[in-house]
Amino acid sequence: MKAGATFSEKVHAAASKIPLGKVATYGQLAALAGNPRAGRAVGMLMSKNRDANVVPCHRVVSSAGALTGYSMGKGVVTKMSKLKKEGVVFKGEKVDLAASLWKGN
DNA sequence: CGTATGACTAGCT
DNA sequence: CAGCTAGCCATAC
Numbered sequence: 001m002k003a004g005a006t007f008s009e010k011v012h013a014a015a016s017k018i019p020l021g022k023v024a025t026y027g028q029l030a031a032l033a034g035n036p037r038a039g040r041a042v043g044m045l046m047s048k049n050r051d052a053n054v055v056p057c058h059r060v061v062s063s064a065g066a067l068t069g070y071s072m073g074k075g076v077v078t079k080m081s082k083l084k085k086e087g088v089v090f091k092g093e094k095v096d097l098a099a100s101l102w103k104g105n
Numbered sequence: 106c107g108t109a110t111g112a113c114t115a116g117c118t
Numbered sequence: 119c120a121g122c123t124a125g126c127c128a129t130a131c
Contacts, residue, residue, distance in 0.1 A: 007128060026113050030127080039113035041128035047112050048129075062113070069112025076112095 007033055008045050015055040021087030022102035023095050025063045032105060039063075047071055058082045059102075065095040 005013075010033035017032075018024050026039035033042070046057040049071050058079045062068045070079040080090065089096040 030113080035127065037114085037125085038127040040111060040126070041113090043112035044110080044127090044129060045112090057112085060112080063115090067112090071112080079112095 007035065007038065007041060008050070010034060011042050011045055012051050012055045015051070015057060015060060017104055018056060018059045018102050019104065021100065022104075023059045023061050023065075023083065023088055023097075023100050024102045024104070025097075026060060027063055028102070029060060043069060059086070059088075061095050061097075065091070065097040065101075067094070 011029050014029045014032035015024070026042045027036060030036055030038040030042045035041070042060070045051070046060060047069060049057075051057055052072060058070065067076040067079050067083075070076050072078060080093075083095065084090055087100075089099040095101075
């Protein structure tokens with residue numbers, strides 16, 4: 001990890017680390033970035049879409065596995081579609097964290 | 106530099 | 119079980 005890397009840099013690195021067919025929560029990424037309480041900041045970075053084509057931000061969901069936000073396509077619809085396509089297990093409108101939560105790190 | 110905002114989370118009612 | 123409030127954080131304006 002690069003010292004002096006800004007929060008967004010760390011978040012991008014962690015998000016890029018998420019394997020296919022798996023998802024991570026905002027809080028988890030925030031924790032990997034060094035701040036377990038910065039879940040809001042993580043989501044904000046994604047909303048700004050600075051990494052839309054650099055990081056698989058669609059693999060990031062809320063702590064409950066619910067698909068939140070997504071500033072591209074049809075929003076959560078497109079997000080869910082991509083995740084399903086990648087092999088993520090869905091439970092209704094939410095992700096089955098018990099089966100698809102990334103335990104990386 | 107100070108204020109406002111948002112794709113969060115946990116706790117309480 | 120569902121809805122609302124309060125707390126925390128980094129970025130944008």
